[in-house]
Amino acid sequence: MEEEISLKELIEVLLKGKKLIGIITAVAVILSVVVSFIMPPVYEARATLLANPIGSRQNKEIANRTDVLDTISQYPEMTIETYKEQFLNSEVVQATIIALDLKDSEGKTMKIRSLRDKVALEVVEDTNLIRVTVKDKDPELAAKIANSLSENFIQFITRMTKRKGEQAVQAINEQLEATKKLLDEEAQKKRDYLKNAKDIEELNQEIITLRDQLTLYKQRLIDTERQIQSDLKSLETLERNGIKSNNVNIGAIKGKIQLNEVQGITSANNTNDANNTQKDDNASQSGNIQNNDSNYMTIGQEIEFDISNASALESTMLAAQRTQMETRLIQNVSEKEVLEQKIEEIQARLTELRATLATEEYKYNEVMRNYELAEQSFEAYQTRKNEAEQNVAADIGRASIIVSSAAAVPEMPSSPNKMLNVAIGFVLGLMISVFVVFFKSYWESTETK
Numbered sequence: 001m002e003e004e005i006s007l008k009e010l011i012e013v014l015l016k017g018k019k020l021i022g023i024i025t026a027v028a029v030i031l032s033v034v035v036s037f038i039m040p041p042v043y044e045a046r047a048t049l050l051a052n053p054i055g056s057r058q059n060k061e062i063a064n065r066t067d068v069l070d071t072i073s074q075y076p077e078m079t080i081e082t083y084k085e086q087f088l089n090s091e092v093v094q095a096t097i098i099a100l101d102l103k104d105s106e107g108k109t110m111k112i113r114s115l116r117d118k119v120a121l122e123v124v125e126d127t128n129l130i131r132v133t134v135k136d137k138d139p140e141l142a143a144k145i146a147n148s149l150s151e152n153f154i155q156f157i158t159r160m161t162k163r164k165g166e167q168a169v170q171a172i173n174e175q176l177e178a179t180k181k182l183l184d185e186e187a188q189k190k191r192d193y194l195k196n197a198k199d200i201e202e203l204n205q206e207i208i209t210l211r212d213q214l215t216l217y218k219q220r221l222i223d224t225e226r227q228i229q230s231d232l233k234s235l236e237t238l239e240r241n242g243i244k245s246n247n248v249n250i251g252a253i254k255g256k257i258q259l260n261e262v263q264g265i266t267s268a269n270n271t272n273d274a275n276n277t278q279k280d281d282n283a284s285q286s287g288n289i290q291n292n293d294s295n296y297m298t299i300g301q302e303i304e305f306d307i308s309n310a311s312a313l314e315s316t317m318l319a320a321q322r323t324q325m326e327t328r329l330i331q332n333v334s335e336k337e338v339l340e341q342k343i344e345e346i347q348a349r350l351t352e353l354r355a356t357l358a359t360e361e362y363k364y365n366e367v368m369r370n371y372e373l374a375e376q377s378f379e380a381y382q383t384r385k386n387e388a389e390q391n392v393a394a395d396i397g398r399a400s401i402i403v404s405s406a407a408a409v410p411e412m413p414s415s416p417n418k419m420l421n422v423a424i425g426f427v428l429g430l431m432i433s434v435f436v437v438f439f440k441s442y443w444e445s446t447e448t449k
Contacts, residue, residue, distance in 0.1 A: 017433075043139035047150045096115065134146040142407070197363065200364060231329045238322045
């Protein structure tokens with residue numbers, strides 16, 4: 001059957017061992033006091049850095065540039081965590097050891113690891129602040145170490161960004177030289193092309209002129225074809241009425257009239273000249289027309305007729321009209337042939353000119369495009385070179401991180417905390433003494449049974 005332990009029994013055990021509890025607790029408190037006075041005091045110096053991350057701003061600015069330029073000229077990404085990790089860089093710690101001539105307990109030059117053990121870093125939440133805490137037995141030395149580390153870290157970031165900037169300038173210079181050479185080559189190609197190529201504006205103007213001329217010839221051809229069709233229909237009507245051009249008996253007619261029409265008959269030698277195909281419907285209406293051109297014949301002879309014979313006069317007039325139509329028809333047919341030939345020649349010339357123009361425009365656009373691309377690349381590298389040189393001169397590293405609050409010499413040691421040690425000793429002694437009392441009571445009850 002299990003034995004139940006009541007609260008009363010526990011209190012009786014504690015009261016019974018109160019002397020032992022008091023002795024053990026007092027010993028623990030005394031030991032904590034002794035240790036607190038024996039331990040050397042440790043001072044804590046704090047410096048605060050304000051960091052401005054670099055890299056992200058530059059990346060946004062150059063997001064639309066070429067990847068080559070981005071890789072060459074952008075600064076390495078430096079976030080708050082990067083700053084924190086780089087703060088205790090060997091170069092920074094070693095520079096501090098040398099600057100302050102730090103020694104270890106044996107009088108030798110302090111090791112990098114030993115100095116790192118003295119330093120604690122903390123990023124203040126939701127800020128760009130880095131808190132540097134240095135612990136040392138010497139308060140002045142602790143402050144000097146904190147300030148020296150901060151300054152050496154700033155110099156380290158400055159040197160790193162400057163080296164990166166100088167490397168970028170050198171790389172951009174190399175690319176700039178190559179781009180300048182390419183630009184010179186493209187400029188020479190452009191000069192050679194413009195020197196030897198056909199003028200595109202002249203080709204365009206010639207095409208416009210030929211197109212206008214072609215339109216004019218086509219309109220003249222349409223008019224001529226209409227006149228031909230009209231004359232053919234008129235001749236068919238006269239033919240149906242029995243009127244022939246060769247039935248006029250001039251000698252039998254007593255009267256006299258003047259036929260003042262010039263009928264142009266184009267010779268075979270002038271069939272290729274469009275200007276000799278234009279009919280002259282406005283020939284002189286007075287007097288007899290003289291035959292001044294071997295290519296033309298004049299129908300203007302005097303015809304005698306008998307006024308009393310009206311039918312003979314009408315037949316004579318119709319026959320003369322038919323002769324005039326036939327002569328004009330011959331002229332129009334000849335002119336149509338010349339116009340068709342001219343239209344065909346102009347169309348062939350237009351096709352040739354358009355092909356030449358297309359070729360020249362393609363060559364011109366290609367030359368100009370290559371030149372513009374080379375020029376844009378050269379200008380981009382030149383701009384980036386200027387930016388890189390300005391960044392080097394501007395000392396971005398020092399501007400990206402500053403000492404917000406320098407470490408001051410601490411007046412009070414951070415450890416040991418005597419009151420805290422005494423309190424810890426008291427609590428620890430009390431716990432040990434209670435455990436001892438309960439264990440002793442348990443041991444005694446077990447032996448009696």
